[in-house]
Amino acid sequence: MVRSGVRPVTNVNFALSVGTAVPRSVTLHALPPAILTLVPAYRGFSYVLVGDDIVIIDPDTYEIVDVIPA
Incomplete structure (x- = not known):
């Protein structure tokens, strides 16, 4: 995934669980x-x-649908 050029999000201030809404400021x-x-x-x-x-x-609700551990 690193080769995709996507940088990991830092300063995460939300729970990594299904149904949690992430801030709209997250790209x-x-x-x-x-x-x-x-x-x-x-x-x-x-x-x-x-x-x-x-x-x-x-992308419509900014809610977490799944978390795939590395």
């Missing part, structure tokens, strides 16, 4: 095709990196 990124191949249900969602974890986010 969301399009999911890489490799993840969509593995989990097609994530199509339309975005993500951020928090540390090495991939945090899947609904």
Whole structure:
């Protein structure tokens, strides 16, 4: 994931749990095709990196949909 050029989010002030809304100031990124191949249900969602974890986010509500540990 690091090769995608996406930098991990620092100063995280939200819980890494499903249903938590992340601040609108967080920059969301399009999911890489490799993840969509593995989990097609994530199509339309975005993500951020928090540390090495991939945090899947609904771009409409900014709510966490899933957290994929590194």
